[in-house]
Amino acid sequence: MSEVLVLVEHVDGEVKKATFELLSAARRLGEPAAVVVGAVGTASKVKDALARYGATKVYVAESDDAVNYLVTPKVDALATLAGRVSPAAVLISASLEGKEVAGRVAVRIDSGLLVDVVDVERSGDDVVGTQSIFGGGFVVKSKVSTGTPVITVRPGAVEAEAAEAVATEETVELPAVDPARATRITSREPAVAGDRPELTEASVVVSGGRGVGSAENFAVVERLADALGGAVGASRAAVDSGYYPHQFQVGQTGKTVSPQLYIALGISGAIQHRAGMQTAKTIVAVNKDAEAPIFEIADFGVVGDLFQVAPQLTEEVTKRRG
């Protein structure tokens, strides 16, 4: 069976959930081979976790350059391996960086690129990707017709399923950096990782809109999210009004989320907001305007004041979780 290369996303020696999802998807297509690009010593920290999700091989590209340059070390590692092992596919998370890496790998190895798929399957000799486009309005199935399929997979779309494997390690030599073509990372200000799950990975997302009214009032949204063990999101109007930071924006120009449960508080449900959340399994909305378009797509809606409804819900949830 051919290998399927999976680019590993990791922070401080911890593998991101999206990588486990990729490994799970890779098992449908061939033998998952994880590719770790990072500082010296990274692979030994992440190898066991990768094997737990079915990686039978861990390719290791470790060096100072691998962390000090943007995007290109990952492209170099994947392109080198694609030439060496002729994989059945290359799977990369559809994160900001993942999309960039994937695009560059695809042109470098003269292969077609499928972006932001929500599902992949094997169909005869082909690898077929399913895409959900225009904010979930259309479902499209595509395949790569030239070269090795390079595919970015939307985080949260494929379920991560553990499958114990034994992983062997193999080193990948990175080519020397060409300073005229490379971008150096001179310093990093890591995001302060809160206690909440990441927005695109969370199974519950509670979002607030302009109706929340102020930055202080967002505590109401946060409390409900915390009671449910979920992430906090915001509409663009809430972000633009300075109620909540930009990286939490959900919608066309923000994050796309597909959680099990999405709760919209004081959000009208503009088409650009829906584009980022309407593939959620269950949508609950609270809005004091009975005509708000969010109710057109909500599975359960309450016409009322979010400052009454949300705290009561928080209390109920806390009680039941006890």
Next chain:
Amino acid sequence: MNIVVLVKLVPDTYSERKLSDTDHTLDRDSADAVLDEINERAVEEALQLKEAHGGEVTALCVGPDRAVDAVRKALQMGADKAVHVSDAALHGSDVITTAKVLAKAVGTIDGVDLVIAGNEASDGRAGAVPAILAELLGLPQLTHANKVTVEGDTITVERATDDGVLHLQATLPALVSVSEKINEPRYPSFKGIMAAKKKPITTLTVADLGLDPAGVGLSGAWTAVLEAAPKPPRTAGERVEDNGDGGTKIAEYLVGQKLI
């Protein structure tokens, strides 16, 4: 400093977007078209850099004839000239082909120090064209920029992602993509609108760029759509008025759905 700014016409997201029934490409006639909002920010950044360092700003667009509106908006904002690649053969091009055509077109402009793009277009949401273009042009990529500074031939950028802020540095010539938070784009002034009418727009075909028309567009794409179907729209579920028990009602619903 000579800057090329990449601008794209996209269907207005307020109007309905759909795929054509015949070849599964974006039905660009069904929706109103506008200059992608992120590209206004790209143009703004180019103009600010020009104002600080001198030089010239060229707007570049690959798209059908009516995409000239996107080009014109950039000229009205203050770009000096424009290149518009328009060719029926390009219909149905995928991201890689689009980037290849853009790369060739950038090559027709002399002495380019900086290419500026938006980080992600609102229609395809590929978010990959700038990176692919950097690969093809052999330029360092400084993408998802919240802030751009140029000193001599050194360019520094603040890149904001979920993992935090990265400070990036490279040597010109380079490629930048801008994020939604980088600036507030200016409105074209009346003077700008009048001046734009006299600014040169060079229109090129695929053959002008030395590319084979058969290698671009739907026929040249390295991916193929097998099937496409509109998803049945979500329908409204239950809706209740809050009579002091709205929160409890939601909790009961969630329990019923086994969500809590």
